[in-house]
Amino acid sequence: MNIIYFLIGCSVLLALIFLAAFFWAQRSGQNDDLYTPSMRILLDDDDAEADKK
Template sequence: MSILYVLIPLALVLLIVAVAAFFWAVRNGQFDDLDSPAYRILLDDDTHPPAEKDRPQRREGSGDDG
């Protein structure tokens, strides 16, 4: 029975922390747009070619030149 004197205040403190975290997330815009991040991965933007350093290097004399 004496454990309830510890668990009830601990549960209330955890509840207050969870509610505060939720309101902090809402205030900072975490729930503003829930749909577009899921679709952003599907949209491929290939407007810029890869940089020169990212391209694979061609080796001289690979044997397919003729």
């Protein structure tokens, strides 16, 4: 029965770590620009292909 309490404690600790990481990412501006990444694939970048040759 003690192992169940230990595992519950570990899972709560891990959930708090992920929650803190989520709030840190929000504060540091990780999700500020939601439009550009989805449109980047549609934009042609001919200069990058010319540099590879």
